[in-house]
Amino acid sequence: MNIGFIGTGNMASAMIAGLHSSHPDWQIHGFNRSMGKLTDLQTRYGLQIAQSLEDLAARADVLVLAVKPQGYDAMLATLAPPLQARHTLVTVAVGYTIARVQSHIGTQTHIVRSMPNTPASVGAGMSALCGSAGLPEARRSDVTAVFESFGRAVWIAEGQFDVFSAIAGSSPAWVYMMIEAMADAAVQNGMPRAQAYAVISQAVLGSAQLVRDSGQHPGVLKDQVCSPGGTTIAGVAALEKAGMRNAWFEAVNATLARTKALG
Ligand SMILES: NC(=O)C1=CN([C@@H]2O[C@H](COP(=O)(O)OP(=O)(O)OC[C@H]3O[C@@H](n4cnc5c(N)ncnc54)[C@H](OP(=O)(O)O)[C@@H]3O)[C@@H](O)[C@H]2O)C=CC1
Ligand SMILES: O=C(O)[C@@H]1CCC=N1
Secondary structure, three states: OEEEEEOOOHHHHHHHHHHHHHOOOOEEEEEOOOOHHHHHHHHHHOOEEOOOHHHHHHHOOEEEEOOOHHHHHHHHHHHOOOOOOOOEEEEOOOOOOHHHHHHHHOOOOEEEEEEOOHHHHHOOEEEEEEEOOOOOHHHHHHHHHHHHOOEEEEEOOHHHHHHHHHHHHHHHHHHHHHHHHHHHHHHHOOOOHHHHHHHHHHHHHHHHHHHHHHOOOHHHHHHHHOOOOOOHHHHHHHHHHOOHHHHHHHHHHHHHHHHHHHO
16 A cells, blocks of 8 residues: 655654554555654655655555644645546545535546544544445555454435534544543642553543444443442532533534634
């Protein structure tokens, strides 16, 4: 597999870390505006540095466009000339539709719209994929292999992308905030911070794994922790009083509003 990243910032770096760890034999190339990130990725994951977009397009079959959505219009205009039939263009920009990509580069290039997340760097990513009309099966399986190399990947309808981006692309940031805040409370009550992060991250990981693997309703799992008149239900009441459930609606809906504004 020959994969080329255009833009090697936070998201591309996470994907490259995950790719390198599971497939050290794959050829991973990168092109970035500034040099520092490229040389760092070269040192850590053997990234091969391309000198230009044209150079990158000559080296790779799967091209991942990992610049900010605001940079997509200009980047696609530059990328269109070197694109060839053998390329599959993978987009990662929140809110940027396949139709909008095609308005810049035409309909002859096979496109996969993707939405990964940064836990890809430790092989625990959650990605969505959606292909342009007529995407050949071989291209679909190549891109699936790339995204499954750093976590789970699902093909979904493009209409679901924005909400997926909120609950999987953005949600890691919210979970980190929750972990940080819970650790603050543990520190306030005397636990060393490093120990609090180790404990909370394992508790969050285990809770998520139980939801995923048991298939049980999260409310049932919550009830199993809450003893009548016990300690946990006191915490549940405090979270309800603080408007925790409504805060999640607000976060998802604010994210969707911003996605629409960017689009
Ligand atoms: N971060 C995340 O958790 C997620 C991000 N995404 C999507 O991934 C995309 C990238 O986001 P993210 O990685 O966070 O952003 P970053 O700003 O971290 O990375 C963008 C990279 O693109 C480079 N770049 C910008 N313009 C050019 C150009 N003209 N030529 C070459 N390189 C260029 C930047 O280089 P330089 O450093 O020199 O400016 C930078 O390294 C976005 O579209 C975002 O929607 C999707 C899911 C999750
Ligand atoms: O914040 C952002 O715009 C990107 C998209 C999903 C996660 N990060």
